[in-house]
Amino acid sequence: MTKSALPVTVMTLLLLAAWYVGAAWLNWPQAAETLARAGKPTAFADVLAQAYAMKRPILPTPGQVVVELWNSLTGYAPTSPRNLLFHTWVTTEAALTGLAMGLVLGILLAAGIVYTRTLEASLLPWVIASQTIPILAIAPMIVVILGNIGLTGLLPKAVICMYLCFFPITVGMVKGLRSADPLWLDLMRTYSAGGMRAFWSLRLPASMPFLFASLKVSVAISVVGAIVGELPTGGQAGLGARLLSGSYYGQTVQIWAALIMASLLSVALIAVVRGLELVLLGRAGAR
Amino acid sequence: MTFPNPQDVREATAARQGSGPAISPAASPVVVEARKLSLVYPTADKPVTALSEVDLTIARGDFVSLIGPSGCGKTTLLRVIADLERPTSGHIAIEGMTPEQARLKRLYGYVFQAPALYPWRTVERNVMLPLEIMGLPKAERRQRAREQLERVGLSGFERKFPWQLSGGMQQRVSIARALALQPDLLLMDEPFGALDEITRDHLNLHLTQLWRATGKTCVFVTHSIAEAVFLSTRIVVMSPRPGRILDVIDCDSLPRERTLDIRESPEFAAIAHRVREGLKEGHSYDD
Numbered sequence: 001m002t003k004s005a006l007p008v009t010v011m012t013l014l015l016l017a018a019w020y021v022g023a024a025w026l027n028w029p030q031a032a033e034t035l036a037r038a039g040k041p042t043a044f045a046d047v048l049a050q051a052y053a054m055k056r057p058i059l060p061t062p063g064q065v066v067v068e069l070w071n072s073l074t075g076y077a078p079t080s081p082r083n084l085l086f087h088t089w090v091t092t093e094a095a096l097t098g099l100a101m102g103l104v105l106g107i108l109l110a111a112g113i114v115y116t117r118t119l120e121a122s123l124l125p126w127v128i129a130s131q132t133i134p135i136l137a138i139a140p141m142i143v144v145i146l147g148n149i150g151l152t153g154l155l156p157k158a159v160i161c162m163y164l165c166f167f168p169i170t171v172g173m174v175k176g177l178r179s180a181d182p183l184w185l186d187l188m189r190t191y192s193a194g195g196m197r198a199f200w201s202l203r204l205p206a207s208m209p210f211l212f213a214s215l216k217v218s219v220a221i222s223v224v225g226a227i228v229g230e231l232p233t234g235g236q237a238g239l240g241a242r243l244l245s246g247s248y249y250g251q252t253v254q255i256w257a258a259l260i261m262a263s264l265l266s267v268a269l270i271a272v273v274r275g276l277e278l279v280l281l282g283r284a285g286a287r
Numbered sequence: 288m289t290f291p292n293p294q295d296v297r298e299a300t301a302a303r304q305g306s307g308p309a310i311s312p313a314a315s316p317v318v319v320e321a322r323k324l325s326l327v328y329p330t331a332d333k334p335v336t337a338l339s340e341v342d343l344t345i346a347r348g349d350f351v352s353l354i355g356p357s358g359c360g361k362t363t364l365l366r367v368i369a370d371l372e373r374p375t376s377g378h379i380a381i382e383g384m385t386p387e388q389a390r391l392k393r394l395y396g397y398v399f400q401a402p403a404l405y406p407w408r409t410v411e412r413n414v415m416l417p418l419e420i421m422g423l424p425k426a427e428r429r430q431r432a433r434e435q436l437e438r439v440g441l442s443g444f445e446r447k448f449p450w451q452l453s454g455g456m457q458q459r460v461s462i463a464r465a466l467a468l469q470p471d472l473l474l475m476d477e478p479f480g481a482l483d484e485i486t487r488d489h490l491n492l493h494l495t496q497l498w499r500a501t502g503k504t505c506v507f508v509t510h511s512i513a514e515a516v517f518l519s520t521r522i523v524v525m526s527p528r529p530g531r532i533l534d535v536i537d538c539d540s541l542p543r544e545r546t547l548d549i550r551e552s553p554e555f556a557a558i559a560h561r562v563r564e565g566l567k568e569g570h571s572y573d574d
Binding site: 183186202206 | 401420
């Protein structure tokens with residue numbers, strides 16, 4: 001831990017420095033123009049200060065984003081739509097619901113594919129085809145169709161997440177359910193254990209490391225799915241809505257704050273999955 | 288490591304067999320009977336004859352070793368007895384039943400070449416696996432598992448995971464797991480093949496004591512002459528291409544109670560010599 005602290009710190013500082021340089025470079029023309037129009041001095045230091053303090057910069061500085069995050073998180077109650085936590089929760093809810101649905105669908109599909117040869121031939125091409133359609137194209141369709149049959153709010157977003165999530169889980173679980181050692185399967189046969197018993201006592205536990213590898217991918221794309229799902233709904237709540245309203249009004253600082261929040265959310269969810277993996281498989285998996 | 292007193296174990300086993308489903312020793316003295324047993328694998332270029340017209344009778348309480356070079360069908364024969372392979376022709380009966388009936392009745396315990404422990408289960412839960420499948424109540428499962436682990440000298444390792452044990456200890460767990468079913472017939476496929484010679488000597492001594500204590504019928508596959516002579520009451524010498532029986536050697540000249548010292552005796556040397564001659568006869572150097 002201490003060994004990696006120094007390189008990580010150096011890298012972070014370099015990135016922040018690059019960000020500040022980039023912000024100055026991108027905001028410079030606008031800042032210089034604003035100062036000139038107001039008849040203020042346009043020396044290097046003046047323009048730089050203005051470039052870092054604009055209300056609607058092309059690229060806000062990390063400092064501006066942190067201040068925006070801080071104000072939003074501490075200035076309002078967590079239930080207020082002006083607090084980013086409120087939006088983060090809305091997105092998390094959809095992402096986790098979708099992940100759960102994707103988990104069930106993915107495992108069912110994988111079990112079908114592993115146990116039925118005809119399903120492997122008939123289903124697998126469709127599963128792969130489903131992932132070649134850009135989610136941005138199909139997400140509004142899902143919202144429209146589900147809205148038409150009276151389903152709005154959380155569910156359409158969760159369905160979009162599920163659509164993205166199930167694929168890594170199906171692929172991982174097909175491999176996982178087939179990962180049981182032939183000797184382990186022979187052993188089940190010597191106990192004259194039936195198919196269901198072999199599934200629950202052997203194939204499913206043997207697939208767990210594969211499931212967790214897939215889950216880490218799925219949980220991150222589930223957050224992306226939830227955000228994409230919030231865009232066509234017109235932006236009432238959620239990190240996606242926050243991004244949309246930010247772009248309507250040119251509020252780049254707000255957009256960046258929402259982006260940072262979304263990535264923090266993904267990191268946190270992956271950490272939770274990793275924690276679950278350690279608790280459930282830690283001792284048995286350490287080989 | 289301490290071994291249980293054989294007398295105690297024999298009494299304990301006899302007491303349990305009275306209540307269990309086990310076949311009483313008064314039943315037919317023949318446990319396995321094979322007549323003109325053949326097994327041919329269809330392969331891409333030409334069919335491979337794994338077993339050719341094998342005749343074999345195994346009596347109750349015998350310790351029979353199948354010995355021969357790779358490809359002589361010794362493992363195949365064991366797998367046919369266990370109903371893990373189906374013969375293409377000939378007749379085989381286990382306790383007067385077909386191998387499938389015997390397997391469904393869980394009449395035998397099988398020890399594989401590798402320990403084949405499930406890595407996500409603790410040692411104790413590995414031994415309890417067959418008992419779970421039999422549907423025994425939890426208390427009895429735990430008690431039987433403890434008994435068998437004690438019998439193989441692994442008391443105190445119940446909560447360990449397989450990766451925390453040495454190869455020899457893992458194989459002892461797999462023997463305990465086979466014994467937990469309380470079968471009359473123990474089938475072992477080169478269980479000590481992957482272990483170093485010192486560990487192997489140790490486990491052989493342990494195994495012969497276990498066999499004498501429990502009175503089980505054992506069928507043991509090996510390619511070590513010393514191991515076969517040390518353990519067996521009868522040795523079946525097999526030869527490859529096609530897999531067939533060359534010689535069946537009785538080891539009556541050796542006492543039933545064996546210590547590592549008997550390996551220095553002239554009787555031991557005489558039997559080992561006969562096995563070696565048999566193997567030489569079946570070996571052709573032209574392929």
